[in-house]
Amino acid sequence: MSGRAAVIMAAGQGTRMKSPLPKVLHKVGGRTLLDRVIDTVQASGCERIVVVVSPGVPAVRDLVARRLGEGAIAVQDPPLGTGHAVLAAKDALADFSGDVLVVNGDCPLLQAQDLQPLFSLRQDGAALALLGFEPRDTLLYGRLIRGADGHVIRIVEPKEATPEELAVKACYAGMLCADKAQLFGWLARVGNNNAKGEYYLTEIVHLAAVDEALVRASVAPESAVMGCDTPLQLSQAEAVFQQRRRVWFLSEGVAMAAPETVHLSWDTDLAPGVTVEPYVVFAPGVKVETGAVIRAFSHLEGAMVRSGALIGPYARLRPGADIGEDAHIGNFVEVKKVTLGKGAKANHLSYLGDGTVGAGANIGAGTIFCNYDGFDKYETHVGEGAFIGSNSSLVAPVTVGVGAYTGSGSVITKSVAEDALALERGTQVEKAGWARRFREMKRAKKAKT
Secondary structure, three states, X not given: OEEXXXXXXXXXXXXXXXXXXXXXXXXXXXXXXXXHHHHHHHHOOOOEEEEEEOOOOHHHHHHHHHHHOHHHEEEOOOOOXXXXXXXXXXXXXXXXXXXXXXXXXXXXOOOHXXXXXXXXXXXXXXOEEEEEEOOOOOOOOOXXXXXXXXXXXXXXXXXXXXXXXXXXXXXXXXXXXEEHXXXXXXXXXXXXXXOOOOOOOOHHHHHHHHOOOOEEEEEEOHHHHOOOOOHHHHHHHHHHHHHHHHHHHHHOOOEEOOHHHOEOOOOOEEOOOOEEOOOOEEOOOOEEOOOOEEOOOOEEOOOEEOOOOEEOOOOEEOOOOXXXXXXXXXXXXXXXXXXXXXXXXXXXXXXXXXXXXXXXXXEOOOOEEEOEOOOOEOOEEEOOOOEEOOOOEEEOOEEEOOOOEEOOOOEEOOOEOOOOEXXXXXXXXXXXXXXXXXXXXXXXXXXXX
């Protein structure tokens, strides 16, 4: 089989993240670092992907198996350097021939357009194509040293570089592309005669030069190859991602008066003509159709908001919320797994969980869908044009018929017929003069003390 393949290095321990969560499972834009890299190499045309994992991190292995299958897993055991990590993928690519792309698993901002130059260099005759970048701080990065013809002849680590070499701006980003047979041939010749006794991927540049193979480099933006080894770097990557997404949505016709306050996810889908007010969070799985307005301080996750709907301020849409055309979800209203029909309204202080609300229905302030008994969830269905009085509790499973009313303060435990009025209240008792006598008694007691 020939074409393009990718080896993703995801076996690092991530100790500098200081977290029980494996490094590549941390998220940017609501998606794991590893998922984002897999997305990118797939978008770059790699039909075969192998992810190199550590044996002691089952959660990473599970992610790879779920997305790509068990055949995409290569285990590096023990960890003996970056060259050893790539070599661990050899058996998984035994039936493959063609170009192999090697990328890091912790670069969430990498895009297919950043990798395409590597394939272009290969097509133009480079035996080995390297991805470089020009960091603002070059202290930690190996320099790409070029010969008189502009081709790369070696990579020099900072501690071994001459002053002239330290002045070189282009650094190696840890990613490359080569023909599979040549790549694994070079890796088989890499030695470990160094302080750590490890096999470094960068050594193949020297071996390619020894073989008089052409080595060329493409320079990508620093943000594109940014790794996430620490919480600080993770937050920096998140900031870049958010800015990219905001700019893209603004260019597509989404109105945001204070875009720097809006938090977006990798799959947020906002149609042209949507208005987003300040301090809105879009967690994964949200789609908003044109003309909808998401007002300030709202939080949406796994929700559908249809054309012309009004959400918030201070609304929370949880997974399964489907807000119909021109429907209103107001301040301090939480919706979970409920479909609201066209023009339905829940404007104040309500919890709607599991069920449906028909077109044109009105949910009064303080209404609760009582959907959980401690063991199971049950559904509430409110018919079209129904009117739920303020401070009503609808104890599921229950149905309020089309056009029916419930009186304010009612606890509805039985289904309500179409066009009926349901009331469930205790008898109001009034004791004349009680308040005056109570105050007099309290004042008298206080005067004695």
